[in-house]
Amino acid sequence: MAKVFSLDDVKAHNKPDDLYIVVHGDVYDLTTFKNEHPGGKKILERVAGKDATVQFQKYHKDSVLEKYKPKFCVGSVEGKKAAPVKEAPKPVAAAPKPKPVAATTTSSAEPATTVLETFGDLIPYGDPGWYQSYHSPYYKESHAALRAEVREWITNEIEPYVTEWDEARSVPDSVFKTMGERGYLAGLLGVKYPVEYTDRRVASVPAEEWDHFHELIVTDELSRTGSGGFVWSQIGGYGIGLPPVIRFGGEELKKRILPGLLGGDNRICLAITEPDAGSDVANLTCEAKLTPDGKHYIVNGEKKWITNGIWADYFTTAVRTGGPGMGGVSVLLIEKTHPGVSVRKMDCQGVWSSGTTYITFEDVKVPVENLIGKENQGFKVIMTNFNHERLGIVIQCNRFSRVLYEESMKYAHKRKTFGKNLVEHPVIRMKLAQMARQIEACHNWLENIVYQCEKMGTQESMLRLGGAIAGLKAQATTTFEFCAREAAQIFGGLAYTRGGQGAKVERLYRDVKAYMIPGGSLEIMEDLSIRQALKVHQVLGMKL
Numbered sequence: 001m002a003k004v005f006s007l008d009d010v011k012a013h014n015k016p017d018d019l020y021i022v023v024h025g026d027v028y029d030l031t032t033f034k035n036e037h038p039g040g041k042k043i044l045e046r047v048a049g050k051d052a053t054v055q056f057q058k059y060h061k062d063s064v065l066e067k068y069k070p071k072f073c074v075g076s077v078e079g080k081k082a083a084p085v086k087e088a089p090k091p092v093a094a095a096p097k098p099k100p101v102a103a104t105t106t107s108s109a110e111p112a113t114t115v116l117e118t119f120g121d122l123i124p125y126g127d128p129g130w131y132q133s134y135h136s137p138y139y140k141e142s143h144a145a146l147r148a149e150v151r152e153w154i155t156n157e158i159e160p161y162v163t164e165w166d167e168a169r170s171v172p173d174s175v176f177k178t179m180g181e182r183g184y185l186a187g188l189l190g191v192k193y194p195v196e197y198t199d200r201r202v203a204s205v206p207a208e209e210w211d212h213f214h215e216l217i218v219t220d221e222l223s224r225t226g227s228g229g230f231v232w233s234q235i236g237g238y239g240i241g242l243p244p245v246i247r248f249g250g251e252e253l254k255k256r257i258l259p260g261l262l263g264g265d266n267r268i269c270l271a272i273t274e275p276d277a278g279s280d281v282a283n284l285t286c287e288a289k290l291t292p293d294g295k296h297y298i299v300n301g302e303k304k305w306i307t308n309g310i311w312a313d314y315f316t317t318a319v320r321t322g323g324p325g326m327g328g329v330s331v332l333l334i335e336k337t338h339p340g341v342s343v344r345k346m347d348c349q350g351v352w353s354s355g356t357t358y359i360t361f362e363d364v365k366v367p368v369e370n371l372i373g374k375e376n377q378g379f380k381v382i383m384t385n386f387n388h389e390r391l392g393i394v395i396q397c398n399r400f401s402r403v404l405y406e407e408s409m410k411y412a413h414k415r416k417t418f419g420k421n422l423v424e425h426p427v428i429r430m431k432l433a434q435m436a437r438q439i440e441a442c443h444n445w446l447e448n449i450v451y452q453c454e455k456m457g458t459q460e461s462m463l464r465l466g467g468a469i470a471g472l473k474a475q476a477t478t479t480f481e482f483c484a485r486e487a488a489q490i491f492g493g494l495a496y497t498r499g500g501q502g503a504k505v506e507r508l509y510r511d512v513k514a515y516m517i518p519g520g521s522l523e524i525m526e527d528l529s530i531r532q533a534l535k536v537h538q539v540l541g542m543k544l
Contacts, residue, residue: 003027003075007051010077014049016041022051023065025080028072038499057414061501067160113137116144125436126406128220128443138213138447145204146214150221153182162225163503169345169352171233173311179234180264184218188235189243190388190453197258212454216395216446223399226407226504228511231396232354237269237308240389241316244270244331244381247458248373253333257314269312270389271303271334271359272382278305278517279524281318281382282326286361288319290368297321297332297371299340299364305518309357310345312336317361322376331378333370340364350511384462389519390473391449397476397515398442400508404480404487405435407504411491422490431486438479445472467532474525477516484509 005027013020019031021044034041039059047055113135120127130136131147158175165171179185183202186194193210201207205214222231242261245254245268260266277284286301299319309315315334322328334341340362348356373381409432412422422428449472453461487505488495494502495509516522534542 002073004078005075006078010051011049016045016048019044019048020074021047021049022077023053023056024062025077026065026069026073027075027077028068029074030072033068033072059501061410063159066156114140116141119144119147121406123406123409125440126402126409128447129440138451142205142209143213143217146202147217147221149202149204150184150218151224153178154221154224158230159225162227162230163499163507165233166227166229166353166507167498170355171230171353176234176267177264180262185235185238185264186262188215188218188239189246190215190391191243191246194246194258194262197254198262200263212450216450219392219395220399223396224403226400226403226508227353228396228400228508228514229351229353232307232351232514235392236351236354237306237312238267239392240385241268241270241308241312241314243388244316244372244385245333247384248331248381249333250369250371253369257333261314266313267308267311268314268316269306269308269357270385271306271309271315271317273303273305273518275302275304279520282329282379283324284318284320284329286317286319288321288330288332288366290321291365295368297366297368299332299334299361299366301361303359303361305346305348306357306359307351307518308355309343309359310355312343312357315341315359316372318378318382321378326379328376329378329382330375331372331381332366333372334361334364334366335370338364338366349513350507351514352510354514383466384458386520387453387462387466387469390469390525391446391453393515393519394442394446394449394469394472394476397480398439398446400511400515401435401439401442401476401480401483403504404483404508405432405439407502408432408435408487408490411494411501428490431490435483435486438482442472442476442479445475464536467529467536470520470525470532471529473519474522474529477512477522480508480515481512484512 007022010020010022010027013029016034017031019029019034021028021030030037030044034044037044043055114137115133115135116130116139118133119131122132124132130139180200183200186198186200187202187210190212193207195207202210202214219231219235222234225231238261245257257266261268272281272284274284274286286299286303288297288299290297297319299317301319303309303315303317306315313336315336317332317334319330319332320328321330336343341364342360342362343357346356346358372378409423412428412432415422417425423432449465449468452465456464484505488509491502491505494500495505496502498506520528
């Protein structure tokens with residue numbers, strides 16, 4: 001049982017070598033922490049023996065307590081229900097399935113819409129509408145159960161450490177392993193849950209029920225950390241490197257490598273971009289020549305800005321096996337154990353913990369069995385993969401925009417200027433309104449596109465949705481950039497400082513360009529969205 005203190009008890013601990021404070025009714029012994037306090041020990045000494053809740057809220061978010069409470073909380077004050085000090089979080093069991101408040105079908109011609117219980121902090125537009133008991137035709141009980149399961153894990157075991165991992169430029173391998181053990185990795189590939197290659201299962205969702213909206217929820221909840229580096233460290237290379245293998249790889253190859261990848265024991269990345277070939281994939285120069293006996297390819301070339309490459313065991317690599325242009329491109333699975341593969345980590349503006357890498361292939365001997373798809377038909381493999389990659393970027397950007405908006409809304413209710421809370425100033429409300437307007441427009445388009453992906457086959461969605469997804473990526477990344485800028489203005493100097501209350505804003509502002517450029521740069525996406533739409537609608541019989 002946690003110890004209960006009277007306020008007089010706490011007042012007795014008011015010296016530098018015996019320093020207690022009270023925050024939200026809990027008592028903290030900060031005697032050994034005062035010298036580590038980022039704001040200096042004098043700030044703590046000024047509130048020694050006192051209730052410092054007001055001072056704490058002025059400089060910190062409540063989430064800080066989740067990190068330090070297990071170590072420094074020694075009890076609670078009288079009048080507050082005593083609770084045991086929180087120990088290191090344990091993996092959550094299957095989340096209970098929320099019961100729908102109402103489920104109605106207006107007619108046999110219209111889909112049923114479900115209203116699920118409210119979830120989250122209920123800040124307007126801080127979460128998608130279905131979190132806040134609005135009708136939706138897309139979600140059911142398994143989606144709500146998954147949302148609760150992932151959020152509990154992220155809140156307890158991930159969020160308290162994200163800033164620390166970002167500064168360290170890496171996330172512990174155990175987190176990726178946990179992603180596999182929880183079954184999340186197997187559900188993030190844009191295909192049906194691959195039960196034939198793994199025994200891992202998601203606790204709250206039967207494998208046969210898994211759909212594109214479950215995948216959206218996992219990516220969305222991971223993105224609530226407000227760190228592109230964290231999200232990319234887990235699913236950046238994996239989510240774009242493995243789908244081509246799943247869709248186009250040979251059966252023996254899949255049986256050999258998929259169990260380790262889906263379980264989180266091994267890692268994979270996508271290696272397309274080169275020093276001289278980014279969005280212009282058809283002009284890549286990394287060369288693969290077939291040996292005279294026809295049993296191997298010899299690969300020479302370089303790849304640049306490869307997410308997770310520093311940690312990857314496998315590289316899904318675009319190579320030139322034929323003549324110039326898209327007709328000479330193939331895709332090979334190159335393994336890190338193949339002699340001649342070397343990697344070095346790159347320092348970039350943002351996504352620090354994502355492991356951005358420069359890869360060199362020097363006379364790398366790759367078995368022909370590692371060919372993904374057919375020789376000189378790799379461009380189809382790459383193009384099929386782009387829709388999934390870009391949708392992942394959209395999901396992340398949209399949630400990052402919500403994080404920026406939500407952080408701004410909370411701060412605007414706490415920070416006072418000129419005798420008023422920020423939110424009482426019309427100019428601040430205008431910023432919040434413009435952020436919310438763009439976020440909601442983007443999210444509704446996203447849900448529609450995900451629904452189309454759910455209903456269309458791979459080939460149809462590749463042809464019909466490529467332009468729309470390119471346009472949506474452009475919209476999501478510009479919304480992200482806008483929200484990062486506006487949030488920084490609301491937070492002021494706190495958004496310019498690493499760590500503290502503005503940590504997520506500062507970090508996400510650095511991450512913006514990592515989303516506007518990879519997967520097809522903004523300008524190319526906008527042009528592609530119209531060109532592709534015109535092609536599709538000409539086939540459909542467009543009349544001008």
